[in-house]
Amino acid sequence: MKYLCLAYYDEKKFEALTEAEMAAIARDCAPLDEELQRSGRLLEVGSLAATRDSVSLRPRGGKVTVTDGPYAETKEQLGSYFLIEARDRDEAIAVASKHPAARLNEHLGWGIEIRPIETCRVAAAG
Numbered sequence: 204m205k206y207l208c209l210a211y212y213d214e215k216k217f218e219a220l221t222e223a224e225m226a227a228i229a230r231d232c233a234p235l236d237e238e239l240q241r242s243g244r245l246l247e248v249g250s251l252a253a254t255r256d257s258v259s260l261r262p263r264g265g266k267v268t269v270t271d272g273p274y275a276e277t278k279e280q281l282g283s284y285f286l287i288e289a290r291d292r293d294e295a296i297a298v299a300s301k302h303p304a305a306r307l308n309e310h311l312g313w314g315i316e317i318r319p320i321e322t323c324r325v326a327a328a329g
Contacts, residue, residue: 246287
């Protein structure tokens with residue numbers, strides 16, 4: 204089964220870090236990122252742009268309305284995602300716990316949400 208893992212953080216705290224602090228985080232994260240990749244369960248990973256670069260679409264009065272940023276105001280923002288393959292929820296937790304957001308930088312609001320995901324093939328256009 205596939206699981207979508209959503210990694211969260213406090214964007215404002217993260218943006219306030221110095222270059223030296225960012226470099227230290229990158230050094231701390233590297234071994235955990237490598238361990239996750241070695242698990243053989245990682246299918247895809249991606250980082251998301253800042254919320255200021257995001258838009259939300261909502262239906263309003265039968266039309267699509269575009270607003271800046273995420274729809275809901277929260278203390279933590281979605282910063283990245285990764286897709287894993289696991290036989291069950293327990294294995295998904297074990298695999299996702301290798302990610303840096305599950306182990307480091309509590310002061311930056313890091314955390315992970317794990318959701319089972321159903322995928323479907325989309326026919327190519329044309």
